[in-house]
Amino acid sequence: MTSPSAQRSAARTWLAMVPMLLGVLIGALAISATTTALPAMRQDLHMTDAAAIWIVDIYPLALAVTLVIAARAGDQFGRRTVMVVGLAGFALFNLIGGMTDSAIVLIAMRALLGASEAAVIASVVSTIGAVFHPGERVLAYGLWTATFGAGSAFGPVAGGILAAGPGWRWTLYGGIPLAIVALILALLLVPNTRTTRPPHWDPLSIVTSIIALGGIVYALQHVATQPLPAIAMGVVGGVSGVVFVRRQLRLHDPFIDVGLFRIRSFSVAYLRIIASTGASAATVYLVSLHLQDARGETALMAGFALLPQAIMIALGGVLAPTLLRWMSSNALTIVALAIQAIGLVWLATDPASLMVPLLLAGFGYGVIGTLTAAALFDATEPEQAGQVGAIQEVGFALGSGLGVAVLGTIAVVSGTMRFAFALGVGAALVGIAAVLDPRFTRSSG
Structure with a gap:
């Protein structure tokens, strides 16, 4: 039987997920609310189309390039410490971004927000890898994916409501109280884990x-x-x-321990993260603009239209551990990638109702996000948690940034067929990821 002290320790470990998940939620809201508020930002600040893409894309790009730095800082100074710094920065840069009248300053603040969220995400992922047992990680990452899905669900709606009401600036101001609450709870509940050996800093890298x-x-x-x-x-x-x-x-x-990519199951899971995340992020971006520019919908209606996809991301993340009772992780991942690809192909036909294809695309990505994140840790050793956590989140952030950049650019150059062609390319990339073979767990090198 489990002792009372062990039960209290386990309960406290799971309570630490509360501020960590709140940090994830803040980041998801920051990305998704901007998508529907973007036309209002573009009009108010007189942005070019290129600048408007940067408003969306600079956040995940900054997140990607600073994640490993944040993970290294967490390994040396304590992951809770770095998380708290990130949350404080998130509150400050949201305030400055909401007050500016300059597109350049707003882009700069979005970059700093991405770096701040990198400090939060790197700490969350590394802490999960360090304090949870392998059997618990799938559930922890399921909660991570579900929280991200919840933020993605309400972000576009909130962005549309705020853009149509008090103004797009409140999409930034709204993150300030959430960041402060998460900061206080992190100080109270999150263990300040770190590596036993201080990491080496290499400026050239x-x-x-x-x-x-x-x-x-x-x-x-x-x-x-x-x-x-x-x-x-x-x-x-x-x-x-x-x-x-x-x-x-x-x-x-x-x-970054690039030798980890010699582990075939690790590299395949990573490619699947990039492909699936890129297609999912680009879907939100393309559908939002298509509904507002081509169909004449308001920002609020575009936000509600995207709600099914985001809800299913959350549901897929929660259900993934249960579905593993009936299927192997790789088989379930292949099925989920196929479901996402079918949803994207259906969306590319521009049906009158986007609900069902968005449900499919969202559910597939929710399952994939949970399983591939856990697969990276399962393919490596516990002492590599900091490296794996940072590399994993670089994959999610890089996939999001590249997805918007690549598929957004394809949409720009594709003329009248831009919506259909861009989503078709996204579906093809997801389909290719589904047929990759991860069977060999480690290389001899």
Whole structure:
């Protein structure tokens, strides 16, 4: 029988999920509320189309490039400490962003918000990997996915309501009290875990990783409208990426342990995260703009239209652990990817009602997000939790940023068929991810 002290310890561990999940919720709201409020921002601040894409895309991009830095800081200074710093930054930068009348300043604040959320997410994921047993992680990540889905569900609706009512600025102001509450609860409930050995900081790795991600995403966003600068930035980003990877292979304590990608199940799960997350983020972006620009819907109606997808993301995340009773993790992941792809193909036909295809796309992604996140930890060792957590969240953030950049650019250059063609490409990428084979768990290298 479990002793009372062990029961109290287990209860406290699960209570720590409350502020951690609140931090996840804040990030989901920050991404999804902006999607429906974007037309109002664009009109009020007189933005170009390129600047409007950056308002959406700079957040996940900044999140991606700073996640590993945040994870390293958590390993050294304590993950709760870094989480609290991130929540404080989130409150401050939301305040500044809500008060500005400059598109450039707003983009800068969105970048700093992404970096602040990186501190929160890196701490949450690493803490889950460090304090929960393997059997508990699937449920913990199911709650993580469900919370993200809940934020994604109410974010577009809240963005539409606020844009039509008190104004888009309240999509930023609304995050301030949530961040303060999460900060207080984190100080009370979250253990301040860290690694036993202080991590090594390598400035060259940090610089080359930022240049690589920034250059590649910039190139993908601007290749259609500014081909020469985009190609130049893409080359710079690609070269920086090569330098970064080669350096990691030489370092005794790498900034990112790229050797983890030699584990086949790890690399396949990672590719599935990027493909599925990218398609999901691009779906929210494309559907929102399509409904407002092509169908003449209000921001509020666009938010309500996206509600089924986000609700099913949450439901899929919660049900994934239960569904594992009847199917293996890989088989269930393949089925979920197929469901998401079917939903995307259906959406590409632009049906009169988008509800059912959005339900399919959302449920598939909810299941995938939970299973692939757990698969990364299952393929590695417990002492690698900090590295795995950071790499995992880079995948989710990078997938989101690349999905909007790539499929958004495809939509821009596809003329009258842009909505259908962009979603069709997204469905194809998800389908390719479904047929990848993760059977070999570790390489001999």
